[in-house]
Amino acid sequence: MEDEKIREAIKKAPSVTYPDFDLMWNKIEQNKEWQQGSKMRWFQRNNLSKAAVITGISAVMISTPVYAAIHYNWTDVLSHKAGIHSVWEQGLGQTIDQSVSNHGITLTVDTAFSDENRTVLLYTLNPGTSYKEETLSYDKVELLNSDGQIIPGNYYQRWNAEIGKYQGYFETDYVLNHKRENLRFSITNVVLTEKTEVPLSYNPANQETQTFEVKKDGISTVRIETFEQSEKDTLLNTTVHFEGLDQRQRERTWTTFTVLDTKNNIVRGSKNVYGIPGASSEETESEQIYTKKQLIADGTHFTLSYERETGRTSGEWGMDLTLSKSELENSTIREKLDLPVPEMLEGSKITEMIVTPSEVRLIITNQEKYAHLPFIDYELEIGGKQLSGGINYHTNPSKKTELRFEMMHMDLTSLHEQPISLTAKKRVDEYKGSEKTSIRLSNISTKPQHLQTKYGGYTVDWTYYLKDEQLYVESSSQDPTFGGINQTYYYDGKEKIYGKPVIVNFRGEGNNKSMDVYENFAPDQLDIFVYMYTVDHLNEKITIPINLKDQ
Numbered sequence: 288m289e290d291e292k293i294r295e296a297i298k299k300a301p302s303v304t305y306p307d308f309d310l311m312w313n314k315i316e317q318n319k320e321w322q323q324g325s326k327m328r329w330f331q332r333n334n335l336s337k338a339a340v341i342t343g344i345s346a347v348m349i350s351t352p353v354y355a356a357i358h359y360n361w362t363d364v365l366s367h368k369a370g371i372h373s374v375w376e377q378g379l380g381q382t383i384d385q386s387v388s389n390h391g392i393t394l395t396v397d398t399a400f401s402d403e404n405r406t407v408l409l410y411t412l413n414p415g416t417s418y419k420e421e422t423l424s425y426d427k428v429e430l431l432n433s434d435g436q437i438i439p440g441n442y443y444q445r446w447n448a449e450i451g452k453y454q455g456y457f458e459t460d461y462v463l464n465h466k467r468e469n470l471r472f473s474i475t476n477v478v479l480t481e482k483t484e485v486p487l488s489y490n491p492a493n494q495e496t497q498t499f500e501v502k503k504d505g506i507s508t509v510r511i512e513t514f515e516q517s518e519k520d521t522l523l524n525t526t527v528h529f530e531g532l533d534q535r536q537r538e539r540t541w542t543t544f545t546v547l548d549t550k551n552n553i554v555r556g557s558k559n560v561y562g563i564p565g566a567s568s569e570e571t572e573s574e575q576i577y578t579k580k581q582l583i584a585d586g587t588h589f590t591l592s593y594e595r596e597t598g599r600t601s602g603e604w605g606m607d608l609t610l611s612k613s614e615l616e617n618s619t620i621r622e623k624l625d626l627p628v629p630e631m632l633e634g635s636k637i638t639e640m641i642v643t644p645s646e647v648r649l650i651i652t653n654q655e656k657y658a659h660l661p662f663i664d665y666e667l668e669i670g671g672k673q674l675s676g677g678i679n680y681h682t683n684p685s686k687k688t689e690l691r692f693e694m695m696h697m698d699l700t701s702l703h704e705q706p707i708s709l710t711a712k713k714r715v716d717e718y719k720g721s722e723k724t725s726i727r728l729s730n731i732s733t734k735p736q737h738l739q740t741k742y743g744g745y746t747v748d749w750t751y752y753l754k755d756e757q758l759y760v761e762s763s764s765q766d767p768t769f770g771g772i773n774q775t776y777y778y779d780g781k782e783k784i785y786g787k788p789v790i791v792n793f794r795g796e797g798n799n800k801s802m803d804v805y806e807n808f809a810p811d812q813l814d815i816f817v818y819m820y821t822v823d824h825l826n827e828k829i830t831i832p833i834n835l836k837d838q
Contacts, residue, residue, distance in 0.1 A: 359397065361409055364445055364454045369675065370645035370693035371407050371456060374400050377696060379614055379644055380409070387606045391415040392477055394604040401463045402615040402643035404691070408472060412444070412453040422594060423453065426476035426535055430459060433469045439681070460681060463612045473605030480539060480594040487511075487544075489589040491521065491582035496755050504595040505532035511544065514802070520557070521582060524789060525573045526565055527591070537571065542593040544573060549586030556581070560791045574791055619643050620702055622835055630829050631711060632660055640833065642694070642702060647674060649690040649709065656686050662711035663795040667692040670705035707833040713795045714824040715770055718743060720817030729812045731758065743820055745769040758808035760786060760815065763800040770821030771799035777815045785818065795825055
């Protein structure tokens with residue numbers, strides 16, 4: 288899994304609720320589909336010249352909406368959004384053609400559509416400059432309702448060299464409450480960044496924690512911890528400490544520990560995960576696995592790569608929009624269902640199916656609050672066409688789960704005559720650990736200790752040791768069915784003290800090795816408990832027919 292830039296989709300859990308790390312990893316999972324930058328807020332490299340952008344402007348110029356009658360091809364931008372592309376291709380969207388200019392930069396909302404599943408704006412941004420190797424982003428991209436309340440959403444954009452503009456879309460699950468609504472769309476502060484690097488004198492032969500001072504571009508220090516994973520593999524846990532940057536600036540840096548060969552080509556590890564919350568809000572962590580041969584090869588050297596801000600244009604580009612769902616209102620099919628799915632989760636049932644030209648939404652009601660559907664991958668087939676999609680992690684999880692699928696161009700008038708089925712693949716079952724079953728760690732010291740226990744019917748290997756006055760507890764199993772232990776804890780009197788997970792494992796990826804760290808640890812023995820563990824059935828697949836005619 289290469290270069291996953293995991294950022295805003297995960298939030299740091301408060302220190303008193305360490306079990307929420309499991310929820311954090313679940314939120315990380317939703318980003319796996321974005322292999323080169325997990326968030327929808329992607330940016331492609333462009334050649335924007337920072338010299339042509341006005342920086343440090345504090346006064347906001349008055350912006351006057353103008354109208355244009357130019358439409359562009361959105362196929363490249365919507366290549367991973369079949370449903371939105373289908374609506375655009377069919378001409379079902381609402382023409383907006385409304386622009387606002389400020390400081391020589393022009394934002395235009397070209398088209399919009401709103402149905403019973405989501406609202407989407409297609410926009411362009413003309414920076415009005417020449418080009419250089421830089422990236423453009425914003426401090427805020429917002430859609431507000433008539434009361435000024437923020438409507439949560441995401442955006443994605445890419446540079447189109449042919450038209451000399453960025454093309455992008457803003458997407459939200461928000462559904463208009465009326466046939467017509469007044470909304471406000473705006474971006475705040477256009478920010479330019481460029482990739483830069485600082486060398487790090489990291490020594491792969493040194494197993495101690497290594498710290499490097501950077502003191503540049505808001506990055507204070509870089510700390511690298513080295514852990515042997517096997518005879519051939521090494522895990523690197525990198526912590527970047529920021530200084531003087533706000534949250535948005537920290538997120539924008541996209542820091543990565545980079546291994547380079549003699550020709551300055553990037554050496555790819557077998558695992559690369561970025562943007563993990565650190566111990567404080569001023570820190571971010573990353574996790575990478577390399578072979579030892581890769582790290583010690585002649586000429587191999589190391590850098591910290593990151594995006595640094597090179598310029599900004601301060602101001603707001605906002606416009607008031609009147610959106611209508613009348614274009615798509617008659618194309619919506621809403622079916623109330625009562626379809627139990629015990630093979631998916633006991634007590635769960637599919638209760639509603641909402642089909643629009645852009646998306647299919649299945650609502651699953653669960654018997655227990657915050658229940659997790661055990662399957663990882665989902666496919667919906669309608670009339671022989673497979674729709675891509677999966678779990679919508681932005682939905683309020685209380686007793687409900689939403690599955691969303693990108694709709695293809697098809698005749699919805701015959702939907703009731705089409706065979707429909709939901710297929711779920713790769714089952715991962717979660718189990719709570721037992722408070723009656725503990726694992727005794729004895730003779731705790733800097734020398735690694737090993738023991739083997741049975742847990743949940745599976746043989747689990749444990750390794751524990753002190754390093755930098757911190758206790759590390761590793762667990763794994765030779766049985767591939769055992770999915771791994773997500774977290775451990777111990778009792779300090781009546782209070783539970785949770786270990787902080789060091790290794791990020793995605794459910795269903797087949798790696799059951801875990802590692803927790805306990806800070807400032809002194810005792811030479813300890814009884815720990817398992818908070819939760821998983822069991823993998825990665826070859827399991829179920830198909831559930833959905834018969835609308837019988838409802």
